[in-house]
Amino acid sequence: DAKTTQPPSxxxxxxxxxxxxxxxxxxxxxxxxxxxRQIHSQGPQYIIHGLKNNETxxxxxxxxxxxxxxxxxxxPHATLRxxxxxxxxxxxxxxxxxxxxxxxxxSLIVHP
Amino acid sequence: xxxxTQTPRHLVMGMTNKKSxxxxxxxxxxxMYWYKxxxxxxxxxxxxYNFKEQTENNSVPSRFSPECPNSSHLFLHLHTLQPEDSxxxxxxxxxxxxxxxxxxFGNGTRLTVT
Numbered sequence: 001d002a003k004t005t006q007p008p009s010x011x012x013x014x015x016x017x018x019x020x021x022x023x024x025x026x027x028x029x030x031x032x033x034x035x036x037r038q039i040h041s042q043g044p045q046y047i048i049h050g051l052k053n054n055e056t057x058x059x060x061x062x063x064x065x066x067x068x069x070x071x072x073x074x075x076p077h078a079t080l081r082x083x084x085x086x087x088x089x090x091x092x093x094x095x096x097x098x099x100x101x102x103x104x105x106x107s108l109i110v111h112p
Numbered sequence: 113x114x115x116x117t118q119t120p121r122h123l124v125m126g127m128t129n130k131k132s133x134x135x136x137x138x139x140x141x142x143x144m145y146w147y148k149x150x151x152x153x154x155x156x157x158x159x160x161y162n163f164k165e166q167t168e169n170n171s172v173p174s175r176f177s178p179e180c181p182n183s184s185h186l187f188l189h190l191h192t193l194q195p196e197d198s199x200x201x202x203x204x205x206x207x208x209x210x211x212x213x214x215x216x217f218g219n220g221t222r223l224t225v226t
Binding site: 030034036041042043044045046049051098099100101102103104105 | 116155168208209216220222
């Protein structure tokens with residue numbers, strides 16, 4: 001099953017781009033990469049997902065390398081409200097059930 | 113507003129009490145999940161329901177008993193819990209269990225067992 005590796009913490013200045021990396025070297029060809037974030041005392045919030053192509057929505061951009069072994073979540077203009085734990089996950093195949101399995105994520109602190 | 117509502121937001125219970133956590137989703141999804149988040153630990157999957165049928169039980173102790181009467185509602189019945197069961201209990205839903213279906217989480221129930 002595919003697993004992900006993320007740095008435990010990062011920081012970013014307000015107004016600058018936050019680039020959060022994720023390694024998923026054992027990802028299978030049909031597995032999607034998902035990103036969620038969790039602000040303190042709230043449930044995780046879905047951000048974006050992708051398979052092969054780069055994706056963009058109103059929250060973020062997702063850049064997936066050509067070999068699909070890593071990806072980067074980009075918050076183009078980080079704000080203080082983007083301070084959260086960011087999870088990169090690949091849905092794990094449990095014998096036909098594709099279950100999202102969370103790791104420890106990256107704690108992003110956006111400072112003034 | 114996430115579309116997934118959990119009640120209560122906070123719950124304190126003794127080890128001999130029986131209580132229930134409730135989750136309701138208004139997204140028309142067919143799959144629902146219970147996760148546990150203990151302090152300093154990753155989210156742990158507990159149960160998965162798909163079209164009201166339980167499809168995953170991640171070796172959860174029997175003092176936790178899920179119930180899914182329909183695709184919109186999910187309960188977690190609690191009895192004779194231990195202090196180490198204190199955690200944030202999160203409910204989530206997804207359109208289905210395919211690879212391209214994101215999860216939508218509620219804001220959780222913060223449970224304290226005394």
